[in-house]
Amino acid sequence: MKKIIVAIDGHSSCGKSTMAKDLAREVGYIYVDTGAMYRAVTLFALRNNLFDAEGRVDAQRLENQMHEAVVSFRLDPATNLPVTFLNGENVEQTIRTLEVSSHVSPVAALPFVREALTRQQQVLGHNRGIVMDGRDIGTVVFPDAELKIFVTASAEVRARRRFDELQAKGMPADYDDILRNVQERDYIDSHRAVAPLRQAPGALVLDNSEMTIPQQREWLMSRFCETVEKLSR
Ligand code: DC
Numbered sequence: 255m256k257k258i259i260v261a262i263d264g265h266s267s268c269g270k271s272t273m274a275k276d277l278a279r280e281v282g283y284i285y286v287d288t289g290a291m292y293r294a295v296t297l298f299a300l301r302n303n304l305f306d307a308e309g310r311v312d313a314q315r316l317e318n319q320m321h322e323a324v325v326s327f328r329l330d331p332a333t334n335l336p337v338t339f340l341n342g343e344n345v346e347q348t349i350r351t352l353e354v355s356s357h358v359s360p361v362a363a364l365p366f367v368r369e370a371l372t373r374q375q376q377v378l379g380h381n382r383g384i385v386m387d388g389r390d391i392g393t394v395v396f397p398d399a400e401l402k403i404f405v406t407a408s409a410e411v412r413a414r415r416r417f418d419e420l421q422a423k424g425m426p427a428d429y430d431d432i433l434r435n436v437q438e439r440d441y442i443d444s445h446r447a448v449a450p451l452r453q454a455p456g457a458l459v460l461d462n463s464e465m466t467i468p469q470q471r472e473w474l475m476s477r478f479c480e481t482v483e484k485l486s487r
Contacts, residue, residue, distance in 0.1 A: 284378070298319075
């Protein structure tokens with residue numbers, strides 16, 4: 255059976271990664287969370303004191319040091335899911351903190367960061383058989399993806415989901431702070447000059463505000479099967 259690329263883009267915290275991971279596991283594809291890559295570079299910048307008190311990043315210094323930020327994934331044998339590493343350290347939990355979430359957008363807006371990570375993502379998907387989620391996968395990274403999905407949900411629903419997720423992990427969480435962060439990131443992600451969040455031409459839209467996780471999983475699986483079937487005709 256021909257292997258395809260599934261590109262899943264959409265707003266932050268709208269359940270893209272849950273859907274993407276489930277599909278990848280189900281069909282035996284590799285899953286790549288590109289947001290984790292932008293988060294890991296942001297963690298690198300935080301650790302190297304590259305932000306000022308207003309949350310602005312020192313782009314010149316980050317560009318000079320970018321080669322020292324090696325982001326990679328390793329498969330967790332227990333879950334069979336990729337875990338994010340920064341310079342050989344497992345940062346999967348650390349990159350999900352609100353501190354990283356509230357600094358990531360300016361880093362993700364830098365052209366040299368996007369170029370470096372886009373290149374790495376294209377290499378990861380070179381042999382197809384991949385489910386990749388992010389903001390620009392269907393528009394920039396793989397405009398030729400056979401299946402493109404654009405996922406969205408209301409900001410309040412998304413903030414509630416992230417709040418529940420952090421609480422379940424025993425991590426500190428404040429709903430209002432999270433909602434503000436979701437709204438700010440929506441604005442920055444869709445208004446930045448380079449690779450703004452957009453629905454890719456040919457993408458199927460999924461508003462999952464009112465959907466359960468199993469319903470989303472089923473919806474995505476059906477779209478995947480339809481696409482593969484169409485290609486094998
Ligand atoms: O999906 P996420 O919330 O983990 O993504 C973290 C940030 O990275 C988000 O604010 C937007 C940015 N991002 C991006 O610009 N392009 C991608 N392909 C993935 C994420």
